[in-house]
Amino acid sequence: MNVQVTLSDGPLGVSSSSASRTVDVGAVLVFEGIVRADEGGRTLRGLRYEAYEPMTTTMLRTIAEQVGAAHEALAIDVEHSVGDVPVGQCSFRLTVCAGHRKEALAAADDFIDRMKRDVPLWKVPVWAQAMENEAH
Amino acid sequence: MFGTLAQELGRHAVAVDVPSPVTVQAVTHALARLFPARATLFEQARIAINSAFAQPDDAVHPGDEVAVIELVGGG
Numbered sequence: 189m190n191v192q193v194t195l196s197d198g199p200l201g202v203s204s205s206s207a208s209r210t211v212d213v214g215a216v217l218v219f220e221g222i223v224r225a226d227e228g229g230r231t232l233r234g235l236r237y238e239a240y241e242p243m244t245t246t247m248l249r250t251i252a253e254q255v256g257a258a259h260e261a262l263a264i265d266v267e268h269s270v271g272d273v274p275v276g277q278c279s280f281r282l283t284v285c286a287g288h289r290k291e292a293l294a295a296a297d298d299f300i301d302r303m304k305r306d307v308p309l310w311k312v313p314v315w316a317q318a319m320e321n322e323a324h
Numbered sequence: 325m326f327g328t329l330a331q332e333l334g335r336h337a338v339a340v341d342v343p344s345p346v347t348v349q350a351v352t353h354a355l356a357r358l359f360p361a362r363a364t365l366f367e368q369a370r371i372a373i374n375s376a377f378a379q380p381d382d383a384v385h386p387g388d389e390v391a392v393i394e395l396v397g398g399g
Contacts, residue, residue: 238326240391243375308372308393310327 190263191252193245195270199277205265213262213285217292219300221280223273231316234274240308247307251299259295261286266299268309279311325392333359342384348373349380351390369394 192206200220209216223235239245252264263285273279282299286292303309330336340354348371356363371378372391384390 238330240326240372240375240393243372243391246375308326308391312327312331 189253189256189261191249191256192263192265193248193252194265194267195239195241195245196267197271198269199273200267200269200279200281203267203281203283205267205281205283209285210262212287215284215286215289215292217282217284217286217289217296219280219282219284219296220278223275223277223279225275227313230313232275233314233316234272234277235279236272236312236314237268237270237279238310238312239268239270244308248303251302251306255295255299255302256284259286259291259298261291261295264295264299272314325394327394329362329365329392329394333362346384347380348378348382348384348390351384352380352392355392365394366392 203218205218223232225232248266248268252266255261256264261284263283265281265283267281267283269279282296284292284295284299286295325333325336325338338355338358340351340358342350342354352366352369352371355366359366370393372393373382373384373388375389375391377393
């Protein structure tokens with residue numbers, strides 16, 4: 189199985205996934221995480237992501253390999269932002285190639301759960317109000 | 325330290341005195357004493373040594389990098 193992990197500074201642009209679409213691939217699932225404007229009733233300007241390299245990349249790769257094997261995925265590409273990502277922009281993209289829909293969906297769900305639990309990636313809120321105060 | 329914890333404490337790194345033999349648990353206890361308002365967080369945090377998760381009884385050697393992985397949630 190092919191696994192690719194990419195950390196990029198700032199918002200993610202157009203997918204750089206090169207997940208192999210071989211003749212065995214029947215399902216390609218692309219999940220994108222977008223920064224929402226609301227966090228617990230307060231308005232965000234964006235999120236600032238912090239990684240702890242090389243552990244972050246290592247953990248993302250390890251989890252992708254384990255999840256891919258468990259769900260018989262054929263390829264998993266992980267793209268995640270570090271640094272500042274404004275509201276409305278993409279900070280996380282997961283591309284899963286599998287033989288069938290159920291494997292791809294299960295692998296994506298499992299991967300995201302484990303990423304949120306085990307990967308050292310922090311998101312620090314950048315509040316809209318704070319930015320306004322700093323400007324004055 | 326990272327994320328909102330580092331932001332709250334105003335630092336990403338801190339020095340603590342820990343009696344020998346130094347273990348992961350001894351480091352978290354020292355951090356809890358240094359920041360009593362966040363003692364529970366440090367006592368419950370997962371610790372990584374040199375970029376790998378460690379257990380409470382694992383030894384910490386001179387030159388090791390100790391990271392507090394208190395709360396994650398990317399994506």
